[in-house]
Each structure stands twice: as C-alpha cells, then as structure tokens.
Amino acid sequence: MxxxxxxxxxxxxxxxxxxxxxxxxxxxxxxxxxxxxxxxxxxxxxxxxxxxxxxxxxxxxxxxxxxxxxxxxxxxxxxxxxxxxxxxxxxxxxxxxxxxxxxxxxxxxxxxxxxxxxxxxxxxxxxxxxxSARSIVDYYVSGPYLHLGEESFHLLLQSNDITKAKHYLNALQEKHGAENRWAIFENKYIAIFDKYGVDFKVT
CATH class of the missing domain: 3.90.1150 (Aspartate Aminotransferase, domain 1)
Incomplete structure (x- = not known):
C-alpha cells in the first residue's frame, strides 16, 4: 500500500x-x-x-x-x-x-x-x-571543497582567472593543509599550475 x-x-x-x-x-x-x-x-x-x-x-x-x-x-x-x-x-x-x-x-x-x-x-x-561548467566550479570553489578540485583549477587557469585560482588554493590550504592527505592533493595541484606556467605559491 x-x-x-x-x-x-x-x-x-x-x-x-x-x-x-x-x-x-x-x-x-x-x-x-x-x-x-x-x-x-x-x-x-x-x-x-x-x-x-x-x-x-x-x-x-x-x-x-x-x-x-x-x-x-x-x-x-x-x-x-x-x-x-x-x-x-x-x-x-x-x-x-x-x-x-x-x-x-x-x-x-x-x-x-x-x-x-x-x-x-x-x-x-x-x-x-x-x-555552465563555470557555475559548477564556482559552487565548489566557494565551499571551498576538495571535490572537483583538479577540474576546477584546470578551468580557472585555462580562462586565465589566476586570482580566483590562488584564492581557491589558499582557502583549501587553510581548510585542509594540516591533514596528512593534503600532500597528495598539493602534488596534483602543483602539476596543474606548472602546466599553465603559474606560480603555485600563494602571495
């Protein structure tokens, strides 16, 4: 029933x-x-x-x-x-x-x-x-969430939005930087920043 x-x-x-x-x-x-x-x-x-x-x-x-x-x-x-x-x-x-x-x-x-x-x-x-795809990325960046992180950095750096990419990186570091798993994500993100010739360090 x-x-x-x-x-x-x-x-x-x-x-x-x-x-x-x-x-x-x-x-x-x-x-x-x-x-x-x-x-x-x-x-x-x-x-x-x-x-x-x-x-x-x-x-x-x-x-x-x-x-x-x-x-x-x-x-x-x-x-x-x-x-x-x-x-x-x-x-x-x-x-x-x-x-x-x-x-x-x-x-x-x-x-x-x-x-x-x-x-x-x-x-x-x-x-x-x-x-748009950017809307989805903006949602996860605003979290900030690790989910879709690699794709988000690719999309942001492809569109030359370096400021937002750095802001997202800084927010993720503040939220997850003390976790053991952060090193895994950090290495992936460094490779993405290198691909687009962007300095990985947050200024």
Whole structure:
C-alpha cells in the first residue's frame, strides 16, 4: 500500500511538475538537457524499506561536457547520477528539505506531495543559476571543497582567472593543509599550475 503511495506520488505529483520544467522521466530519473549541461533529479528508494515504512532520497546532479573534456573522458549523452560533476542531496540546495523523505501509515499524502514539490521548486531555481561548467566550479570553489578540485583549477587557469585560482588554493590550504592527505592533493595541484606556467605559491 505504501509502495503504491510512493508510485502515485511520482506519477501524479512529481512527473507533471518536472515535465512543466522540461524534464523527461526514465524510471526514477528525471533529466533535462541544455547546451553543454544535463540536469538530473533522481529518486532513490532506501534499501531498508518495509511494508509500513517507505523511505526515499532525492539526489540532484549536473553533468557538464566541458568538465568531462577536462577529465579526458568520453562525452556522455545519458549519464547516471554517479557520473555527474555536481552531486548533492536535495537538503544541501533546498532549505528545509529533509535528508530523506518517509512514507508511513500516518503520512498525509497531500501534505507530503506539497512539501516535496515546494522543495523541488527550490531545486529548479538552483538549477536556473547553474548555467555552465563555470557555475559548477564556482559552487565548489566557494565551499571551498576538495571535490572537483583538479577540474576546477584546470578551468580557472585555462580562462586565465589566476586570482580566483590562488584564492581557491589558499582557502583549501587553510581548510585542509594540516591533514596528512593534503600532500597528495598539493602534488596534483602543483602539476596543474606548472602546466599553465603559474606560480603555485600563494602571495
């Protein structure tokens, strides 16, 4: 019964809502393609579901052809969520969204649908701001996050944005410099800076 409620939620609420925003459905994946980018919203059912408790996650991801080229990887036309360059749970980009949604015998179907669509609307607005590979890089640089670090330095230095590359490097050093693993990342970053003839030292 609860599994059917989940199926109805996807079919009757999520699918028409995302279709209005240009997303096509395939299984529990919704995707939209623009020039150079593919936006994905994935519904992942928990492995611990039971007859009286159905839980699911909403994964949000963006694939960028430009970043795939930097990685020297084949350009994908239908990437999986795990193959995307930007990846986040809905709660990371939609304020107020739970880490995971739950359907129980006490769940109010209408309220759950309204909550989910409101949070998906937040995701749509976030995606509207993520219009290029540079947008993805700027997101991780602002963290600062180690994820996509090599690709981010490549893109920044390719575009001769040395100031931002140095700012990102400095922020990463402040955040992770005391960790044992930093030496591994530092060696990779030095090689990238050398490739573009840029001094690695932060001034």
């Amino acid at each position: 609860l599994q059917q409620l989940f199926n109805d939620l996807i079919k009757q609420d999520v699918k028409p809502f995302l279709a209005k925003h240009g997303f096509a459905k395939k299984s529990l994946n919704f995707s939209k393609k623009t020039e150079g980018l593919i936006y994905i919203i994935n519904f992942q059912k928990s492995s611990g579901n039971s007859a009286d408790n159905v839980m699911f996650y909403v994964n949000c991801s963006i694939y960028a052809e430009e970043l795939a080229q930097i990685q020297s990887k084949e350009i994908l036309t239908a990437p999986q969520e795990v193959e995307c360059h930007f990846r986040a749970r809905i709660g990371e980009i939609a304020p107020g969204a739970p880490d995971r949604f739950a359907i129980t015998p006490d769940t109010n179907r209408e309220e759950l649908g309204k909550t989910l669509l409101n949070r998906l609307d937040d995701v749509i607005h976030f995606y509207d701001e993520m219009t």
